[in-house]
Amino acid sequence: MKLTPIGPAALVLALSAATLSACGGGGGGGGAGGTDAPADYVDGATFTLGLSSDPGNLDPLMGAGSALFAVTQFAYDPLVSVDGKTGEIGSQLATDWTVDDTTVSLTLADDITCADGADLTATDVADSLNFVADPENQSPFLGTFLPVGAKAKGDDATGTVTLTLASPSPFVLNGLGSLPIVCPSGMDDRSSLAKATSGTGPYELTEAAPGDHYTYTLREGYTWGPGGAGTDQKGLPAQVVVKVVENETTAANLLLSGGLNAAQIAGPDGDRLEKSGLSAAETTGLVGEQWYNHADGRVTSDPDVRMALTQALDLSELADVVTSGRGGPATTLAVNEPVACPGDSVSGALPAHDPDAAASLLDAAGWQEGGDGVRTKDGQRLEVTFLYQNNLGSSGDAAAELAVQQWKAIGVDATAKSQNETTLTGTIFGAGDWDVAWVSLNVGSPDQLVPFLSGPAAPDGTNFSAIDDDDYQAGVDQAMGMTGTDSCDTWLDAEALLVQKADIVPFANNTVRTFAKDAEFETPGQLVPLSIRMVAK
Template sequence: MKPVVLATAGRFGLSACLVVALAACGGGGSAPGAAGVVEGGTFTLGMSSDPGSLDPQLGAGTSLFTVTQFAYDPLVSVDGDTGEIRSALATSWEADATTVRLTLAEGITCSDGTPLTASAVADNLAFVGDPANQSPFLGTFYPVGATAQADDATRTVTITLAAPAPFVLNGLANLPIVCPSGMADRAGLRTATAGTGPFALTEAAPGDRYTYAKRPDYTWGPGGATTATPGLPDTVVVKVVENETTAANLLLSGGLNATQVAGPDSERLAGSGLFVAETPAIVGEQWYNHAGGRVTDDPAVRMALTRALDLAELQKVITAGRGSPATTLATNEPVACPGDSVSRALPSTDPAAAGALLDQAGWTVGADGVRSKDGRPLALTFLYQNNLGSSGDAAAELAVQQWKAIGVAATAQSQNETTLTGTIFGAGDWDVAWVSLNVSSPDQLVPFLSGPPAPDGTNFAAISDPEYDAAVAAASALTGAEGCSAWLDAEAGLIAEADIVPFAATSARTFGKGAEFATPGQLVPTSIRMTAE
């Protein structure tokens, strides 16, 4: 399975904001009107990790999702304020329990000038829908077992569903469509783009920058957006800047026009009179490796590790005092199922009870203060992403200290997005990981919480919970919001068992200088407006 972690734009987490981020998410700042904008110019965006391969359908890490938005379009979009489905490549659509029918806009062209046909769209859906291709979007944005047929004469694509999919249009709003040249040469997509989006890649310098040029003929953006809008830049440069303080300094000095900053540097930027777009996000989400042979495959160990932590204090530290407790697993606006699946289910903090659980499970404290069982020490490999600056480091250190107090030896490792996703989806050498999956509807999380474990599936934590699977089946049979209560109950069941531990939410802030934009999960390219500093 290709690495995939879904989070919000820029520096927040392994993710994709899966609805846009996937222009399907909502929230974020509003782009200015025509007055006060500057024509042309270059917009430089700071990004905390290199995206690696640029194939938009074979990975969903935050960095890849960020750059994908510039060169590729989805079939539909989602209004960030109302949650209603809006146009993108398709201008009309119909959906019922078993069928989705979409009609493409006229005159859509790829960056190489080739027209985009309904058949090309159907080929995309067939590629994502084929398990052999291991697209992380299968089951996330495109329902398992769905099939698509095209009618080029009417520009119509008809999707037949194998089972009810209550949020199928929300998923399609996050699925990037690749043009025929890219479908014919998947290897070429690693370092080039072949899309219908508002920009086309002109230079790729991995580890440093990615440069995109505006397409002057683009007229089919979300809600009818075009590249003729005043203030849209002629060139976009996405620059890789891993250190958050460096990114903040570059923004203030004019070396960047936008970057997301989460740690203490965000307060410095907030007091500098810069433009800021905010996006709700989960930033603290603890996962355990359930795979056989790991110390965390024992439910008692997972529960003990959870109850040993002061989650309220961790929430304050990891968000630099700006956050709040998490309430649901799907937080990207517009949220399909608002509510609270967390507070009623999250195990309470009780280090004494945590120690008793380990005692009962046969983990005894040795002379060195570390527990062991059958000669095996209770030692953890604890991974977290390096996208939260000093706040993330401090929170990880606090967690290690609290585990040490109950006899657990944890080694914390900060990794960039590329390394971390490679570890959890590939080598699998981890026990605990802080990985934030930010999505807009609960069904988009199902492949990460059930099904085949990595590397055969997206279930990187190897979670197996029959009660969750049954709850998902029941919720999926209900239409849209009618099933929200059932979806939240399904999430609560996982959380109560400490299969996943969401402990912190915040408002992710993307700061701008010399530019304004909207960030409904990911920065929306057609919302960028260059302004006088």
Template sequence: MKPTTLGLCLTLAAAALTGCGGTSNSGGKAKVVDGGTFTFGLSSDPGGLDPQMGAGSSLFTVTKFAYDALVSVDGSTGRIQSALAKSWQVKGKTVTLTLADGITCSDGTRLTASAVAKNLNFVADPKSKSPFLGAFLPAGAKAKGDDATRVVTLTLAGPAPFVLNGLSGLPIVCPSGMASRSSLKTATAGTGPYKLIQAAPGDHYTYAIRDGYTWGPNGATTATKGLPKTVVIKVVENETTAANLLLSGGLNGAQIVGSDAVRLEKAGLYAAKTPALVGEQWYNQHAGRATSDPRVRKALTQALDLGQLQKVLTSGRGIAATTLAASEPVACHGDSVSHALPAGDPQAAGALLDQAGWTRGSDGRRTKGGKPLQLTLLYQNNSGSSGDAAAELEVKQWKAIGVEATAHSQNETTLTGTIFGAGNWDVAWVPLNVNTPDQLVPFLSGPAAPQGNNFAAISDPAYDTAVKSAMAIQGDAGCRDWLAAESGLIAKADIVPFAGDVVHTFGKAATFQTPGHLVPTSIRMLAK
């Protein structure tokens, strides 16, 4: 699955990935008004709109307006709540979900249990190449639907300790879209509270509210006072521009994660707050890359002052990462990171590179067989000037041990296309935000990209063994095993989580909640 950030906020799970919404010091006292237009800024164009064929955070954000999942998750408690399904039960390897009454698609047709089953079987089929397979839907699962009883039965191939959490991130497509997947690239076919009425890729996407919608998360409806009649998703790649538009009223909402967040806070704007990983470093381990050598990966990690990188990336607001599945509600509390991260030691880093054959010449640069050690570092453009400064700092710290690196800022669509394809990269900052550790398994093991979601081509038998043990334990009872599995990867510098933060989604003349992503039915328009 392609990452969703707040970086790749996996809803990239449930990347849906979850967090908890909160408010700042404004917005709640103004009068709620019906109708109106809510304009939201995205830092990257979502690309093709097929909701089951991409998991970048931009796509997931727009998907939530037009599509529903079978269940939802309370962002504060982690409790499974209703959505398309009004009731559910998990017994062993069998999951049964009963659909709510009267669910209709945006074209007016009824959503049936058999149509939902077709969705699940489509994602479960490896030939479909859905990035949600293994993350939101366990591999080997099979579904069937009984239209008379409105019951969907999902049979699992093996243990799935957080199966309902995964289903909360899987959008369901209506029959017209399932029959014509190509139509989903620029149109919507869902049961969600809004319907896409205009698509101008690279610029904006316009959605209109649907009357009669009553099956939203935990019973949310479009009859609620204060919901906007129209939603415009506007692509604004430059964070400073988005911040200026918020202040001027050109946007009603936007996620600001860089230094511009400070001035928006000082201006007293409303803010929904979401804890998230914002700094997570991956190394390209595909054969032929210098970073395929574990000694090089550890050396590059030890050469860095991760605390300083965290401070610069988050403009001094961040905190140390503690787990890989860090989005609220966190399924496994604890600390898999601090004791496992390789300690900063530039001298030891240089010695490791010497052992790996990358020797330092009279000019200070490291070479091996006449080839210089040159790296390409990729990072997303949504951190503004603080992201640029942090990348520059990392390049400088590597240069101190003789490693040449070039940093490139890319929007989310370009970045995910690069790392999941055959793009040129050695190191990438890709924060995958999920709330259950099993959702990360396809990204940390299994087939390497482009055949699978394992974009860094990680191969660690110890992690695979630990996952097998953890998967056999239902729910959070297996958290000790999950955290141990994470620590093993971190100790080997297969993945380097170095910064957490509370990400702010700011609002002007509107309030909303952001448990991982903006919840459409939580939007309330306010009198200006």
């Protein structure tokens, strides 16, 4: 699951997806991964990727932020791959797989090695899966990429991993396609994973300078990428430098000067990059998603307050501002391509803009107008702490200011605070001081959102908003007993129930652009390391 660079992935505050190749600067013809490499692909180069937030602790199984998810792709592999255009399951660590009701069997490719030279066995894979499956470890991927109650067992003689589920799971392979597998050295010493890597991926972390950059070096002899892709392809960078650039305008300037080869630009800076001749991978991502803190003791624990705060907002206007006029209304809660359940669970359920109704609802709930324009109840002022992520750029700042004005008009004293992904994630998952947050979780299938919309509240679980909705849970229970896309209508109906009650307020999709300079790449969900091709300047 991704909370987003447009959002948090993520939660996964997940990086928004893009599904087509991009080339910039002196980029030549031919797509990444083609059988005939263009003559202007160059070997031995360095690819520099800009991220708007530092990934923090690098343990790939213990964080749901999009920055961490982005860097994880370089050093770790999942069991299977998911085609970014068709949604078809393909090989990666596993070359064969079957799903039979509650039993998933996967056969590993031959001769897989970890970056430290150790062989990866079926038992090692099972150990990694069982770590996530153990609730005591509190991995945010339990229930997101791995079904709750799953148990794994490895047979080293046959190279087979058997995953036994507690109940059928409609999109279990999709989840496994996003779950990184950790090698034995990392499993034995998890503290080592904070600033180092222990994976089978095509790159290995060789330098970590938290807050500034992370350097990954290409591995030789890697042959088990998606569809059998390896690191012997012409144009793959010898090194990848992931540079932390929090300011979007600075990232745009570095793209133009050649200081970056790739960066996701959400705001108006993208327009000048486009006019300069840089091309970009584009996709639809959920960029406007409003969450309320339902926890006891917060003013937003009151459903009347949540509904009033929602009715006070002109969500169409907010969508236009936050996307700089490039986006539109939200449609579903799971929009990462390839979308498992296309449809619209939002437009018919979203509460209408009605400030008068919002004011009346607060009146009825006992929140009386004060002399300074701020409502009070039993001596308590109607104050809300409103957090939003800094990677929305200047358009995010403008949209946040507009929301505060519209809340002020109905007597709410809202304080807006822009935070980077690491700080924002720490606040909401740490049961910190917040009432409203704009956090966009971008995932591909609706089952991946269940731990964020139900179950144990943060800090004991990933349900950071502390949502407790019996109707949604009933829909989840029904959908989980169905097969694949047969469950989609049930999933969308369950989502609509949350939106109708203003338990969660998705309000904007956008065309998210990942710009490129002197490089080509593909980014279905996350940037695909083996798709990168360096182009002669």
